[in-house]
Amino acid sequence: MSGFFDLPSDLQHSYLGLVGLHLREALLPVLAGLIVSLPVAQLCVRFRWIYPPVLGVTTVLYAIPSLAFFVVLIDYFGQSETTVMVPLALYSLVVLVPAIVDGVRSVPPETLAAAQAMGFGPVRRYLQVQLPIAVPAIIAGLRVATVSSISLVSVGMLIGNQGALGNMLYDAQTYERSALAVNSVLTIGVLGVLADGVLVLVRLLLTPWMPRKGAGR
Amino acid sequence: MRAPTARAVRRPRGPLPANVQKRARSRLFPQQARIGRTRRARGVLIRIDSVTKRYPDGTVAVDRLSLEIPDRSITVLVGPSGCGKTTTLRMINRMVEPTEGSILLDGRDIRQQPVNTLRRSMGYVIQNAGLFQHRTILDNIATVPRLLGWTKQKARARAAELMERVGLDSALAKRYPYQLSGGQQQRVGVARALAADPPVLLMDEPFSAVDPVVRKGLQDELLRIQDELGKTIVFVTHDIDEAIKLGTKVAVLRTGGRLAQFAPPAELLSAPADLFVEDFLGADRGIRRLSFFPAAGLELETAPVVPIDADAGEIASRAAAPYLLVTDPDGRPLGWSEPDKLTAGAVDREQLLDHGRPFVPATDSLRTALDGAVLSPTGWAVAVDGEGRTVGVISQQVIGEAIRDAHSRVAERADAKAGR
Numbered sequence A: 001m002s003g004f005f006d007l008p009s010d011l012q013h014s015y016l017g018l019v020g021l022h023l024r025e026a027l028l029p030v031l032a033g034l035i036v037s038l039p040v041a042q043l044c045v046r047f048r049w050i051y052p053p054v055l056g057v058t059t060v061l062y063a064i065p066s067l068a069f070f071v072v073l074i075d076y077f078g079q080s081e082t083t084v085m086v087p088l089a090l091y092s093l094v095v096l097v098p099a100i101v102d103g104v105r106s107v108p109p110e111t112l113a114a115a116q117a118m119g120f121g122p123v124r125r126y127l128q129v130q131l132p133i134a135v136p137a138i139i140a141g142l143r144v145a146t147v148s149s150i151s152l153v154s155v156g157m158l159i160g161n162q163g164a165l166g167n168m169l170y171d172a173q174t175y176e177r178s179a180l181a182v183n184s185v186l187t188i189g190v191l192g193v194l195a196d197g198v199l200v201l202v203r204l205l206l207t208p209w210m211p212r213k214g215a216g217r
Numbered sequence B: 001m002r003a004p005t006a007r008a009v010r011r012p013r014g015p016l017p018a019n020v021q022k023r024a025r026s027r028l029f030p031q032q033a034r035i036g037r038t039r040r041a042r043g044v045l046i047r048i049d050s051v052t053k054r055y056p057d058g059t060v061a062v063d064r065l066s067l068e069i070p071d072r073s074i075t076v077l078v079g080p081s082g083c084g085k086t087t088t089l090r091m092i093n094r095m096v097e098p099t100e101g102s103i104l105l106d107g108r109d110i111r112q113q114p115v116n117t118l119r120r121s122m123g124y125v126i127q128n129a130g131l132f133q134h135r136t137i138l139d140n141i142a143t144v145p146r147l148l149g150w151t152k153q154k155a156r157a158r159a160a161e162l163m164e165r166v167g168l169d170s171a172l173a174k175r176y177p178y179q180l181s182g183g184q185q186q187r188v189g190v191a192r193a194l195a196a197d198p199p200v201l202l203m204d205e206p207f208s209a210v211d212p213v214v215r216k217g218l219q220d221e222l223l224r225i226q227d228e229l230g231k232t233i234v235f236v237t238h239d240i241d242e243a244i245k246l247g248t249k250v251a252v253l254r255t256g257g258r259l260a261q262f263a264p265p266a267e268l269l270s271a272p273a274d275l276f277v278e279d280f281l282g283a284d285r286g287i288r289r290l291s292f293f294p295a296a297g298l299e300l301e302t303a304p305v306v307p308i309d310a311d312a313g314e315i316a317s318r319a320a321a322p323y324l325l326v327t328d329p330d331g332r333p334l335g336w337s338e339p340d341k342l343t344a345g346a347v348d349r350e351q352l353l354d355h356g357r358p359f360v361p362a363t364d365s366l367r368t369a370l371d372g373a374v375l376s377p378t379g380w381a382v383a384v385d386g387e388g389r390t391v392g393v394i395s396q397q398v399i400g401e402a403i404r405d406a407h408s409r410v411a412e413r414a415d416a417k418a419g420r
């Protein structure tokens, strides 16, 4: 009987190696999603009319099963991490775009008027006023996107060993080692909670200007 | 001036030379006359020339408005909600572009310089301050200097200096806006607008979101700062009392963005151009107008004043007056008494009638004097010097005569001005 953290060799990774892989496969797509969402959201704020169609598109993308994406993407990227990460990045848009749009829109009109009146150009105003004030909303979106991405990576096992910790679920069946399944689920859960905690911490560090609960006026 | 302004209506022989107007103003507003003398910053004259703003939806917010905003003074735009005050103000820094007409700054069209350069040369203060919630107080104030390329250190030093000028404790420097009261935030707003020492200050209902006591403090502070700095201030409010208190000149706008009257506050109160302005000024404009007449010339009586240690003879010699004002040995008022109820050497302070609030002839207005007389149970007001020592008393009737005199002097002067 092997130990709880000893993994079958067909996983090609140690336990910690799988954790690292899992985090990479989960977080890179969120990062990519964020990088795409920022300009898209800014367009939605500037030109109000494109926001509803953009929301529609992201929702439709989110509704497409990952398996369908895999079928198409395998032709281009093979059975690779990229094939797993592209749909995850697209899924993250459904949370991130509205989060950023709401965040940027939450900047009080008088703050924007003041910025304009003091001679901020549009770029400076976006970078120095709107974006910083949108940080809490953006991080709230990132928390949802990150946690769901961490759990979704597992489906990568469907295209042959690209599901990182999720691959352990497959092996649990194959080798009838239920401990592997327990380990996989627990680890993914813990990673989710930790990632969420890190984001909360980042928000606290970035927003000393937010009224703290139970303190201040 | 193409638009029919109030001034053109009331002075049919054409506008007066500016220096005559200025002299007339300094007589009526000693405080603002002082501003003229301590000129420091370069003042800028703003000329709004037949400006119309039609928004894309067809709303005409401002209709052929012409205003000449004098330098180093506070010009107040006042009027009912939606009459185009904010629109007018925002056309000056080009946050709103006029549909027709032009705005000149020191004779130069404001469209001749890059828009952000123009804006950085004008401080802007709005209701609720519009502070950057994500920046500390110090960094909020340092914003425009930073935009102008000052080093962080220099900008912050300047910001600290301004905090002091607007009466903010330096302990607040590292705080964030949410940690400040509304009144403090408003002060930060003013400091931020002043940071780069712009010649022009645009203020859009800056004090309307704070309570009356704080508002009064902020208004006094603004007058003090203006006294020191001599900016060209355009101040928007819908509060006519604020307009009258702060304005060197007041432009009353009516709905649809048309100018109803543009005049110094005293003139507004004494000669409203039409029913609209009269209505807008409210019911007690006669009383409020009295604040523009100094109490200095009032003829005070000293006969009805007796010190508490006066002897019987002295009391008897003054018994002609219906009431006597009893003072302490230093001359501070204690209260009123009928002469026959006063016994020398045994005055009961508890028995005296309240003397009400005394006025100081040297600094107070006829309004304060009249208020003192009206509030006094005897109908007489008490005048004191700066130290609170009685200098005399005066009855409602005599104040009333002084008011009539003052009014007729103003009327004569106005006639003389108009060349009638």
Ligand SMILES: Nc1ncnc2c1ncn2[C@@H]1O[C@H](COP(=O)(O)OP(=O)(O)OP(=O)(O)O)[C@@H](O)[C@H]1O
Binding pocket: B055, B056, B057, B059, B060, B061, B080, B081, B082, B083, B084, B085, B086, B087, B088, B238
């Ligand atoms: N962006 C806009 N588009 C269309 N109409 C506008 C716009 N901004 C203002 N208006 C209209 O122009 C008129 C004048 O507005 P403005 O904001 O200048 O009034 P105001 O005198 O400042 O009023 P308040 O005292 O309520 O602030 C109003 O009828 C208003 O509805």
Ligand SMILES: [Mg+2]
Binding pocket: B085, B086, B087, B204
């Ligand atoms: Mg307004």
